[in-house]
Amino acid sequence: MSLTNGWEMVVGLEVHTELKTATKMFCGCANSFGSLPNTNVCPVCLGLPGSLPVLNARAVELAMAIGVALHSTIAPSTFHRKNYFYPDMPKDFQISQYDLPINVGGFLDLPDGSRISIERAHLEEDTGKSTHLGGSGRIHGADRSLVDYNRSGVPLVEIVSGPDIRSSTQARDYASELRGILMATGASDGRMEEGSMRIDANVSVRKVGQPLGTRCEIKNLNSLRSLQRAIDYEAHRQTVILEEGGRVRQETRHWDENLATTSTMRVKEEADDYRYFREPDLVDLIPDEAWQARIREGLPPMPAERRSMLGARLHEPSDSLLGAVSVVVDLDLDAYVSSARDAGVPAELALPRAANELATDLGGLSNLSFEAFTATLLMERSGELSPTQAKSVLAELLASGGEPRAIAAKKGYEQLETGAVASVVAQLIEEHPDEWSRYRDGDEKLAQFFIGQVMKRTKGQANGKDVIAELHAKR
Amino acid sequence: MKSASDIARDVQSGTSSAASELDVALAQIRARNGELNIFLYVDEEGAQRTAAALDERIQRGEQIGPLAGVPVALKDNLCQTGIPTTCSSKILEGWRPPYNATVIDRLLVAGAVPVGKTNLDEFAMGSSTENSAFGPTLNPLDTSRVPGGSSGGSAAAVAADMTPLALGSDTGGSIRQPAALCGLVGVKPTYGLVSRYGLIAFASSLDQIGPLTKNVRDAALLLEVIAGHDPLDSTSLPEPAPSLSSHVNDGVAGKRVGLVRELIDGADADVMASVERAADALREAGATIVELSVPEFRLGLSAYYLIAPAEASSNLARFDGVRYGLRVNGDDVTSMMEATRTAGFGEEVKRRIMLGTYALSAGYFDAYYGQALKVRTLTINAFARAYHQADFLLGATTPSVAFAFGAKTSDPMAMYLSDVFTIPSNLAGEPAISVPFGTGDAGLPVGVQLLGPGRSEALLFAGARVLEIADGRS
Amino acid sequence: MSEPLRREDVAHVAKLARLILSEDELNRFTQQLSQVLEHAHDMNSLDLANLVATAHPFGLVNVVRDDVTRPSLDHDVVIAMAPDAQDGRFAVPRILGEAP
Known part of the structure; x- marks a missing residue:
């Protein structure tokens, strides 16, 4: 869908992909989906006091491979702590790259010939997973939540596009093309339904040629269909607000697949103070030329x-x-x-x-x-x-x-000998004299009739070319 | 009391046994722990099992490691499998770690016998061990005074002859200051020399584990055992443990010693006198004394009291009542976390979490934390300049001898100021040793401090040994 | 940086840090933290513009481990630590909002 009345949408996507490593980002626990709850956990990924992170080399290499595939510059990078309290995050901070990501810049060309710029693709760790009890099973209205930390510490790469996308179709094409790239690099299994690729969409609208409007972020879209529908809905919602003279409020919104609407999840406020600072338990990551070359050469x-x-x-x-x-x-x-x-x-x-x-x-x-x-x-x-x-x-x-x-x-598919085809054709000419004479008079359409009849009689074992040759010969 | 090296020799040779050395330690703990409040937990049974197993191996003719049968006290911020580990905080109530700190694994491999966990200022935040949720530890040399902190329990355990060796942790002086106040040798190693895996973090970029002992030789022996690369700590130095005890008697002939004005100024007269006599002793042993001024050291305190709380505020976020330790119920998860943290943390910990959270928060980061990190660079550069003129530096460890209980509790800033001489080494990640030298007011020991460039432990041990001999402690 | 620390700043920080302060503590902390921050102002006299911030004392780089699994903790040991657990998971009271 595209907008009417001179409006255009401006969309940027943040795609989180879980990396297909054997172990988690900072510990030796298995990175696997579907294990019994809290069985792939250790002092590090449970955030036990005294535990320390050690970076998984394979995660770094997959992140670099993604960067190479997206034409990014692989840069010296660091890790930061993003501090906020949440029960699925065992240390109550997330280790993530911040001002110095491993991949800077780049682009992705879509099959239709358009080019979407990439701002960055950085490494970070995943959180655990909560199940909500009581109410509707969603977070709101639940009485109690249960946390499984098997996913905690699974390596992620977050790929941030520039605000270059102008339609929901293009957004879907971008996500689909990126998914193909992630699978080709071996970084991801691309299983969106298992949450191994999750998308946040930043959507704003403006009159063509005007400065950027206020954007809303739609969180956790986990299918290409949801992505496309959510963007369409959101762009339409914002256009209506602006056409009526209203103001779009900057906020995070939730996409409800069943209602096919987005709704306010949280308003950006001052409380979003993540107190980022360098992760003192990790050292700088400066992949040298040889390491980068190895990744580049190994890329399919x-x-x-x-x-x-x-x-x-x-x-x-x-x-x-x-x-x-x-x-x-x-x-x-x-x-x-x-x-x-x-x-x-x-x-x-x-x-x-x-x-x-x-x-x-x-x-x-x-x-x-x-x-x-x-x-x-x-x-x-x-x-x-x-x-x-x-x-x-x-x-x-x-x-x-x-x-x-x-x-x-x-299956008995040995094709009939040419001789056998000839005898079937002769038989059919006898049975359908009218059609045969019309064919002889130049009605080419009837060739198809005879071919069909031959096939029917031979249960598809005749070769169409043989039939035509025979018809020609007899004409 | 017998030195660690003597115990190890006797146990290995069969003259003594791990079990009997442990009995000596346990008897002294039983006799004095009630009064002094040093051990929060004594693992009698576990220690006895460890000792018995060692004795059996020795009887079979096996060669045990360099600490065969030596009882060791552990600061209660080191994780030991199945043993309550509290950081002297109510918030870790009931928690027993499912894993060993790397240093504990190394102690066990070396044949040491961990006997229990010692008191500290809650989460190692303090300089007197008065900030413990389980009451203060008394200085065995004068029970009306503090043993220093935060490793006050570990220092007191050695000073009270309970164990010949103890491990502490030093973020801004927490090994060296109690060593000085209890008349012991205390070492803050080069950052990364000893693995921090299993040390419950206070300020990750400053913390180091190190020894507290009666003499220099034992300190070198213990540090050799716990040092060396650990793949579980990303900040661990890549090389294996250096040889240290073999250099203890190297002497200081021909070495240049920088006597740093900023590491003496503001100290009490008795402390200053000890440092001057220490300089004399080093000169007599063949060193040259160079008087230096390193003004940047004064700024260390300001930087430290922003960096350490900032990192601590993040390190201590995980104590939220969700996964382990204390939980105080609440209607929703946020109220539960707030109730738990409010009930679980003591006042000093809250004060530092507040300070650190503020220093990191939006709008203040550059002014406080960002600026502090630059002062850290300044400190490193200043040390480097000083080492053009001197091989190692000399100064006081603390401004005063052991002070009375309550003397500084009402004024956090006064307490913070007592760390002024020890902080620069933590900021620079460089090693420093406190060694007792002479006595001060009330006949209490004075500690002098030797500071060196990264990886210069062998040199510092040699210097400390010269002072030990000059002080008549052969 | 020379702005004085206000009581409402301290209250806001307490909220960020998940601490509840009594009126008494709020007043005391405001005064004590101001004192420490005041002391930190001596750093302001310096020209630090050309210095690189040190977040780490030594220049170690690229410390990584091989992607090889190590044993995880025994599930029973993990759940035994939990203040509250159900169905092999850590249980918490209701969560009021989505993660940021």
Whole structure:
């Protein structure tokens, strides 16, 4: 949605991603989702008196990888304490990077060609998780809360975009592209539904060309759909206020997925005094050139590059083929497409098969080798299998593995000999004399009729090209 | 009382046993702890088990470490598995740590026998041990006076012949000042030499654990055991423990000693006289005395009383009634936290949390905390300048000998001022030793202080040993 | 920096620090903290503009550990510390607002 009447929205996103490390940011407890409550905890991540943090090298490397992928400068950085009392935060301060983050600046190019600037991408630790008892199970109206510290100290990178986003669609595209990058770097599993990627949106509106308006921050959007809807709602809400001559109040707002509205969570006030100061229990982080180079060299190609690699050999890049390219990259199916292509399967065939057939059963990919995928498509290309048959073979391969030729044989997909096609065609000409004479008189549409009939009679085992050749011969 | 090195030698050789040395310690604790209020917790059974296990190993012919069978007292801000650890605060009521501080693991490896936890100013905030939620500790040398603080309990345990060794912690003088007031050797090591893992933090960038002992040799021995890199402390120096006891008798011949005016000015006449005689003794041992002025040291106090409370206000936030220790109920979580902290912390701790919170809060950060960090830089630079002219520095540890109970409790600023000579070393992260030298008013001991550049402990021990001999304490 | 410390400043700080001060304490702390801050004013006489702030006495950098798991605490030991617990979690009275 875009705004009307000369209004435009100005949006910046803060994306928090949990890093896919084996251990937490400052201790050796497992970083894993779904363990029994308070089982992955130790003196450090419980904030027990006397415990001290020691930084996880892998977390630093993943943060640097994110920075490289976002074209940031990797800079000398420090850690600060952000002080506030909250029961899910065991030390009652959060260790976070503040004025000197590890990644400074950068940008992210979206598939539509627009470029969103990145202000910073810094390291910080996650908090524990509260469950609320009584009332509706939400924080408001609850009688009592229970805290699990398994998530406490899990490493996070917060990626802050510039206020460059101008529509909710663009915001969604940015988040989606960033998610792809985070997954490609190995930094994140991208599971938004498990909270491993959470988004805060800063939204304001203004008349085009005017200075920035007062912004509101919408917290904890955890799906792309919520992100898009919340931004639309919020921009509309602010526009209405301003059109009626009102003032937007700077505040933090909560998105309610069920009501599809945002509501005031807390007003910015003086009490937001986090008393930041350097974390004296940690030392400076100054990755040297060699360490940075190791990260840079170890980085796989990012989604944009992969898309252009896959799309490069398309003769006519239609929307549907480009769509298939995006799906293939998003689902990390590039290797299937490129190995098929290297064996001579046209990208025009490999892309839709990967984007449509493989995408329906990602769990089955472990059963499907690149060779089997390629072999199936080569059979389809040579006419040994019809498209329908090829899809069915792929489904079978994904479900239970095996060898394409054997599966085709088992399913009885061996195509009819040309001779057999000729006899079926002859039979049909006899049965449908009117259609045949109209075809002979030049009504090409009837070719399709005969092909359909042949397929019906042969249960799809005839090759369409053979049928056409036969029709031509008999004409 | 027997020195730690003698005990270790006798226990290892079989002349004595860990169990019998422990009995001596426990007997003295039983005899005097009721009166002096030194130990908050005595782990008789645990200590006896440790001692018995050591004796068994020795009987099997095993070589134990350098502290075989030596009883050690621990300041009650060091975490020991399963042993109540209170920081002399009500807020840690009932808490037993599920882990050992690194120094305790190292003591155990060296064959030492931890006997219990000693009293301190609550969260190590104070200079007299009067700020303990469990009552003050009495100075064994004169029970009408304070033992100093905050490691007053540890100092008193050694002074009262309960244990030959004790560990304290020093943030602004909390080892050296009680050592001076109780007639002991007290060492504040180079920042990062001893792991802070398991030391309940007061001011993280200033805290160091160190020894309190009767003599220089034992101090070197104990520091060797607890020093050296620890991967659990990010601020730990990367190198292994230095050899220290082998340098105790190196002497000071040819060394330049800086007698620093700012580390004497304002001291009582008896203290000043001791420092001057100490200078003479070092000169007689072959050192050159250089008189120096380091005006920046005076500013240390102001910087310290902003930096330490600022860090403390954040370090002590975790005592909120949610996960461990005291909880006072409230209608909601904020009221619970407020009620718990209000009931759990004593007045001095609250005062410093308030000061530190203010110094860090928006609008004041640059004026106070930011400025204080720069003064810290200034102090470091000033030390560096002094070390162009001298190998180590000499001054008083405290302005006076042990003072009477209540003398400074009503005036926090007066109490803070008594840390003026010890603070610069903490700000710079550099080592300093207090060693008894002569007596002052009322026949009470006076401590003189030797200060050196980072990692110069061996040199300071050699200097302290020269003074120990000159003072007739061979 | 030369502004005097006001009683309401001290009250605000107490709120930030989650402490409840009696009237008596509020007055006393205002006076005592003023005294300490007054003393700190001697730092003002210095020209410190060109000095870098020291937050740490030694220049250690890049102290990191390998990403290798270490044993966590036994769950029973963890929960035994809790002033109040339920279902293996730490229990607290109702929370009035979301985290900032």
